[in-house]
Amino acid sequence: MLTIQNVSFSYDKTPVLRDVDLNIVQGEIMCLLGASGSGKSTLLRLIAGLEGDYIGDIHLNGQSIKSIPVHQRDFGLMFQDFALFPHLSVADNVVFGLKMKSLSTIEQQSQVEAALKLLGLAKFSERDVTQLSGGEKQRVALARSLAPQPRLLMLDEPLGSLDAGLRERLMIEVRDIIKQVGLTAIYVTHDQQEAYAVADRIAIMHDGNIVQVDTPQNLYQRPKTPYIARFLGLKNIFSPSVFGEQLHTDEKADAILLHPDGLSLSDEGQLQGEIVERIFRGNTYRLSIKIDEETLVFNIESNQPVPDIGSHVIVHVEEDWVIALNST
Ligand code: ADP
Ligand code: MG
Numbered sequence: 361m362l363t364i365q366n367v368s369f370s371y372d373k374t375p376v377l378r379d380v381d382l383n384i385v386q387g388e389i390m391c392l393l394g395a396s397g398s399g400k401s402t403l404l405r406l407i408a409g410l411e412g413d414y415i416g417d418i419h420l421n422g423q424s425i426k427s428i429p430v431h432q433r434d435f436g437l438m439f440q441d442f443a444l445f446p447h448l449s450v451a452d453n454v455v456f457g458l459k460m461k462s463l464s465t466i467e468q469q470s471q472v473e474a475a476l477k478l479l480g481l482a483k484f485s486e487r488d489v490t491q492l493s494g495g496e497k498q499r500v501a502l503a504r505s506l507a508p509q510p511r512l513l514m515l516d517e518p519l520g521s522l523d524a525g526l527r528e529r530l531m532i533e534v535r536d537i538i539k540q541v542g543l544t545a546i547y548v549t550h551d552q553q554e555a556y557a558v559a560d561r562i563a564i565m566h567d568g569n570i571v572q573v574d575t576p577q578n579l580y581q582r583p584k585t586p587y588i589a590r591f592l593g594l595k596n597i598f599s600p601s602v603f604g605e606q607l608h609t610d611e612k613a614d615a616i617l618l619h620p621d622g623l624s625l626s627d628e629g630q631l632q633g634e635i636v637e638r639i640f641r642g643n644t645y646r647l648s649i650k651i652d653e654e655t656l657v658f659n660i661e662s663n664q665p666v667p668d669i670g671s672h673v674i675v676h677v678e679e680d681w682v683i684a685l686n687s688t
């Protein structure tokens with residue numbers, strides 16, 4: 361549906377996007393996930409038409425969007441700092457999103473009502489937005505961006521300013537609503553848990569590049585580079601020679617990841633070490649096990665006997681979970 365081809369962009373000769381390629385399929389939620397400064401917002405601004413001077417091309421349903429004026433693109437945008445109008449009611453804020461469209465007053469009203477209902481805001485319709493909680497404001501902003509039924513909805517860290525509990529609830533809600541309306545969406549976040557919960561696919565951005573595009577599960581289970589593995593919070597990344605003898609690792613890889621999901625304590629394991637840290641975390645213990653000069657970290661379920669710090673243990677590494685990482 362949306363195809364980004366070899367797009368590069370600089371601010372004052374400083375490259376910010378480099379050779380970005382990305383395909384977004386009709387009806388999917390694509391998350392752009394990356395550290396702060398990796399270029400996520402800039403890419404959204406290019407797609408939205410807020411920055412024009414880029415190399416490469418962006419196609420919407422086969423047609424270059426360079427020649428389509430911003431207001432004719434039918435794209436919806438929602439930013440972190442919702443930018444609601446404080447002196448207007450909830451309904452009037454949502455109507456604002458429809459002003460670009462030539463709709464009759466009746467049509468406007470019915471689309472506003474539908475959007476408010478979808479977000480559980482119908483009873484707040486006439487209330488001033490200053491009298492709403494953070495979560496309710498966020499819903500109003502979402503209603504405003506949904507009401508015009510955009511061809512593409514872009515959300516830039518939409519939950520960034522909310523506290524953790526509310527964020528967790530709303531990320532599920534946002535996904536459900538986007539799916540219910542059947543929108544195609546690009547959702548920007550720097551939080552992997554948020555991306556996992558919201559996305560159909562995730563594009564990882566690093567230094568202005570897209571370095572991996574995959575489903576949340578594939579990404580977590582099969583990161584391609586050491587950077588991506590670390591960014592996703594995966595530990596146990598080593599030079600391939602470190603455990604080469606015990607594990608027959610791929611010597612051509614730049615690094616290997618012993619994925620935590622493939623590690624367990626077992627008498628039948630390949631690696632021997634000593635427990636140096638043991639942290640109770642509810643349904644799991646996090647263990648750190650020193651093996652020669654290296655330390656392995658992984659969780660084991662706490663509903664079983666767990667050896668104490670100082671115990672000598674054997675770690676079993678499932679071969680399928682020894683993952684070759686390459687920098688490029
Ligand atoms: P992200 O959204 O991933 O945090 P941005 O797209 O906002 O990253 O920024 C990418 C890079 O572009 C950063 O290095 C940032 O400093 C730079 N940048 C962003 N906006 C501007 C601007 N208006 N002028 C100059 N540099 C900018
Ligand atoms: Mg940003």
